Amino acid sequence: MNQFQYVRPAETSGAIKSIALDTNAHFLAGGTNLIDLMKMGIIAPERLVDINNLPLKTIENIPGHLRIGTLVTNTQVAENQFIKENFPLLSMAINAGASPQLRNMATTGGNLLQRTRCPYFFDTTMPCNKRVPGSGCGALEGYNRMHAIFGASDKCIAVNPSDMNVALTALNALVHVSGPKAARTIPFADFHRLPGDHPELDTTLQKGELITSVDIPTVPFTKNVYYLKVRDRSSYAFALVSAAVALNIENNTIQDVRLAMGGVAHKPWRLIATETFLKGKTVSEETFKQAAQIAMEGAKAYEHNKFKLKLAPNALLQALKTASGLKA
Amino acid sequence: MPPDSDGVPNKTRRDFLKKSSFLTAAAFVPVTVVNAAVNQWDEKLASVFEKTSLHLEVNGLALNLSVEPRTTLLDLLREQLNLTGTKKGCDRGQCGACTVHADGMRINSCLSLAVTNEGKKITTIEGLSKGQELHPMQEAFIKHDGFQCGYCTPGQIMSAVALIKEGHAGSEMEIREYMSGNICRCGAYPNIVNAIQEVKTGGLS
Ligand code: FES
Ligand code: FES
Numbered sequence: 172m173n174q175f176q177y178v179r180p181a182e183t184s185g186a187i188k189s190i191a192l193d194t195n196a197h198f199l200a201g202g203t204n205l206i207d208l209m210k211m212g213i214i215a216p217e218r219l220v221d222i223n224n225l226p227l228k229t230i231e232n233i234p235g236h237l238r239i240g241t242l243v244t245n246t247q248v249a250e251n252q253f254i255k256e257n258f259p260l261l262s263m264a265i266n267a268g269a270s271p272q273l274r275n276m277a278t279t280g281g282n283l284l285q286r287t288r289c290p291y292f293f294d295t296t297m298p299c300n301k302r303v304p305g306s307g308c309g310a311l312e313g314y315n316r317m318h319a320i321f322g323a324s325d326k327c328i329a330v331n332p333s334d335m336n337v338a339l340t341a342l343n344a345l346v347h348v349s350g351p352k353a354a355r356t357i358p359f360a361d362f363h364r365l366p367g368d369h370p371e372l373d374t375t376l377q378k379g380e381l382i383t384s385v386d387i388p389t390v391p392f393t394k395n396v397y398y399l400k401v402r403d404r405s406s407y408a409f410a411l412v413s414a415a416v417a418l419n420i421e422n423n424t425i426q427d428v429r430l431a432m433g434g435v436a437h438k439p440w441r442l443i444a445t446e447t448f449l450k451g452k453t454v455s456e457e458t459f460k461q462a463a464q465i466a467m468e469g470a471k472a473y474e475h476n477k478f479k480l481k482l483a484p485n486a487l488l489q490a491l492k493t494a495s496g497l498k499a
Numbered sequence: 500m501p502p503d504s505d506g507v508p509n510k511t512r513r514d515f516l517k518k519s520s521f522l523t524a525a526a527f528v529p530v531t532v533v534n535a536a537v538n539q540w541d542e543k544l545a546s547v548f549e550k551t552s553l554h555l556e557v558n559g560l561a562l563n564l565s566v567e568p569r570t571t572l573l574d575l576l577r578e579q580l581n582l583t584g585t586k587k588g589c590d591r592g593q594c595g596a597c598t599v600h601a602d603g604m605r606i607n608s609c610l611s612l613a614v615t616n617e618g619k620k621i622t623t624i625e626g627l628s629k630g631q632e633l634h635p636m637q638e639a640f641i642k643h644d645g646f647q648c649g650y651c652t653p654g655q656i657m658s659a660v661a662l663i664k665e666g667h668a669g670s671e672m673e674i675r676e677y678m679s680g681n682i683c684r685c686g687a688y689p690n691i692v693n694a695i696q697e698v699k700t701g702g703l704s
Contacts, residue, residue: 177551177568177614199615206571206610207591219568221615246604270680271665272658273592275604276611406679 172209179221183349183383189220191351191379198222198381200242201276203269204285211293213302227280227383230254236345236386241280245335246271248279258387260417263398264338270407280382282335283346283362287373287437289317289329300326301370308370316475317409320483321436327370328473330434331363332409337433338398340441341415344387350380363438370437392417392429397494400433401486410434412483414490423454430466435483442466442487459491551614557582558626566613573597573608576623584624584653588682595681598654599623605661607680624653627660636660639694647685655681659695668699 180186190196196218199205208214227240230251237258239248248254249265269277277285286292291299291309298307310318310328318328336359344359363374376382395418402408413433419426428449430442445466452458463484472480492498550565557580566575573590576582576599588596590609597609600622627634636656639645646652658681662668667677674692683691 172569174567174569177612179614179617199612202612202615203592203607203610206612209569210590219612223615270595270607271662271667271677272595272598272605272607272680273610276606406676 172206173215175216176218177221178218179224181224183225183227183381186220186222186225187349187351187379187381189218190381193217196220200278200281201244202281203273203277204281208286212295213293222381233386235389237389239279239385239387241278241382241384243279245269245274245277245279245282248335249274257393258342258390260341260392260396260398260415261335261338261387263396264334264413264415267398267400267410267413268334279335279385282333283339283382283385284374284376285333287329287331287363290314292329301329301366304369304371311473314475315473317411317434318473318476319436320470320472320476320479321440322365323437323471324366324368324370326368327366327437329366329370330436331373331438332434333439334398334400334410334413334433336363336439337413337415337431339385339387340439341417341429341431342387342390342392343429344385346382347384347386348376348380349383350377352377354383356386359439360441366437373437390417390429391419391427395420395494395496397490399486399490399493401482412479412486414483414487416487416490416494418491418494420454420495425449425452425454430487432466432483432487435470435479444468445487454495454497456492456497459488459495459497462491463488553614553616554618555613555616556620558622564613568612568614570613571609572599572601572606572611572613572616572621575613576608576621582623582625586650586653588650588654593682594651594654595658596651596654598657598681600657600661603661603664605658622657624657627656634660635698636663636694639698640691643690643694643697644687645691645694646683646687651681651683651685651687655683655691659691659698662695663699668695671696 178189180189195216197205197216199219199221228242229240230243231238245265249262255262289310291297292301297309300306300308308327315328319330340359346357346359346362348355361375364372397416400410400413402410410433412435415431417429428446430446432440445462448465449462466487467484470480550567553564553566555562573585573587576585585599585608586596588594592607592610597607598605599608601616601619627637636659640656658678662677668674671692674695
């Protein structure tokens, strides 16, 4: 790992000031992604601004919202009693990701900002437009089993690895950021971006901006929710595909529904058209099967990930059945 | 300002840096260092030329240390403090061999910069036993043959002790899920689960 300068400001304004001072500075929170990238020589910051002393560590219940400070750890969110009762989908998704040790270290803001990546991103002997813009994409013609089936470009077909992000997109979360300019709020669906011509950019965060909190609007999805993650081993592995399902069912009718998938795109993949189809329908296996087909419209596989075209709708169907209580 | 362990007060070095950087900067000082010196930050700051002070309690012992910011907690424990019980497997957060407790929470020490643990209480495998008396989890691993080569074992034991405190040792399934951050190349998993279950049910406490 290269040498770097280390600063640990106590105030958010100080952190934002110190990051603005040079172009190659990074915020450091849990470090579970950043330190790994530094060790692998993928990035070499000249300065780390350690934000762990900033007062952004609380979970607050404000009218209409739950506010999670950026430094609240993944474990603290997943184990929070109020969250378990009122936003169980979020707890489920977080617990499906990483390992207990990593969840103890990783923060809310850091999870949002972990790099969208694939093995070619880490392999400095291979081209990767995300690591070195313009160098090409090694995965496009390479081994692309883990890669995207939605929203990819010929510049990048990597997927966002976060499970928490899949739940947050389904829950319509809001991301609050502070920066050198005015503070602003970014709807979760607009926070991560598709690769397009600029796969080096994972998010719409501007230079020098710091996530301060994530808000989740109070939602009625407390009972019929499920996060299904399909992976190569039963724990501690990235998703091949995952499905987040939140249903509000009354008298066997779907009053409201939120759906998102992971492991399929450069960003957490919200399924708006499928939600529209399901709204007002009666719970039945046939309806869910149709929904799963609608969800796959526009999917495109590469040489080694064709199996995802079957696995993704099956996973969504299974998650819908489990969430709604239909027998498998 | 507390002196570094080599007896040179930080302030002196920083003053030296501020004064001297203009002369030597062009030759070998990164631009950030010069900026920092010019701006005379009073924030905690360290650079190529400065180690930073670090206060840790390791296995009950209060320590005043001096580390490079890029030193991981794992390397600090093993290389500087000679606590080699904590193992380096992958050095990338993928195997759990480096698991220690920071303020009672299990973490991967390979992905934690030592400096970010300022003020924390660190417990390593060396800190579990009371003198000659092993921790019940250590006893249980021996009794159930919870290892073969032993390389993953310190991490497994630190993880297992935390797991029981976290309340996630309810069933075999739950134990397996919440121990998934600790890989055992020798495949001692069934015996590790048995050891944890015995401690959980009070067999060896
Ligand atoms: S050495 Fe830290 S997880 Fe492998
Ligand atoms: S005992 Fe050999 S790796 Fe676990």
